[in-house]
Amino acid sequence: MEGKQVVTSRKRKRFGWWKKHAPKAEKVVKKSEKPLKEAPEKKISVKQESTDKLENDEKKNRYILFVGNLPFSVNEEQVKDHFRCTENIKEFRLMTKKTGESKGCGFLEFDNKASYWKALNLHHSVMAGRKINVEITCGGGGKGEKREKKLQERKSKFRQGRKRKSKPTKVKANQKDNSLANTNSDT
Numbered sequence: 001m002e003g004k005q006v007v008t009s010r011k012r013k014r015f016g017w018w019k020k021h022a023p024k025a026e027k028v029v030k031k032s033e034k035p036l037k038e039a040p041e042k043k044i045s046v047k048q049e050s051t052d053k054l055e056n057d058e059k060k061n062r063y064i065l066f067v068g069n070l071p072f073s074v075n076e077e078q079v080k081d082h083f084r085c086t087e088n089i090k091e092f093r094l095m096t097k098k099t100g101e102s103k104g105c106g107f108l109e110f111d112n113k114a115s116y117w118k119a120l121n122l123h124h125s126v127m128a129g130r131k132i133n134v135e136i137t138c139g140g141g142g143k144g145e146k147r148e149k150k151l152q153e154r155k156s157k158f159r160q161g162r163k164r165k166s167k168p169t170k171v172k173a174n175q176k177d178n179s180l181a182n183t184n185s186d187t
Contacts, residue, residue, distance in 0.1 A: 063090075063116035068105040068133040070094075082127050083108060088115040107137065120158065 067079065076092050083089060088111040095103040110116045123134040136158060138150045 061113075062139050063110040063113060064137050064139050065108045065110075065116065065119055066105065066133070066135045066137045067108055068135065069130055070102065070104045070106065070132055071128040071130050072102045072104055074102065074128060078128070079106065079108070082125070082132075083119055083122065085122075086110065086115040086118040088112055108134075117161070 070079070074094075076094055079092050079094070080089055090109045090111050092106055092108050094106040097103060108119060110119065120134055120136070122132075124131050125134075126132070136151065136154045138147060138154060140147060
């Protein structure tokens with residue numbers, strides 16, 4: 001028994017972690033100058049690849065909005081009801097104090113981009129007598145440069161989309177003259 005090593009679950013976990021996160025063979029060379037053996041590649045079916053890509057896209061693209069200036073008496077169901085026109089609400093997280101009281105703000109998470117943009121149009125809508133704020137957020141928290149940059153990019157995309165939608169249609173010169181003539185002849 002003295003020569004046999006006891007393998008605990010902690011050691012197994014550590015070994016599993018290193019197996020997943022080990023550096024690539026080209027970069028690391030052992031003291032004996034022999035490169036590490038590469039693990040044989042697993043064959044993945046096309047269906048598995050497509051589902052893996054979808055899962056990764058869902059993880060990358062989280063559609064989260066900040067909802068502020070909510071009435072303190074509001075609950076999750078009332079907020080979801082207010083945003084019912086967006087249809088695909090994944091989750092609403094109401095921020096609360098340690099006592100359980102509402103802080104008057106929360107985060108809405110959506111399944112898709114279309115619902116996300118619809119909800120942004122409810123900015124300054126009235127809920128229970130208060131004008132609520134619906135703003136873009138990029139998840140997480142803090143004031144890091146990377147996060148601030150990401151937030152600015154999202155806000156600029158939103159503003160560009162609004163500009164495209166709000167551009168007035170150009171009216172031809174002869175149509176303007178006809179409309180002026182019609183208004184002048186009526187008076």
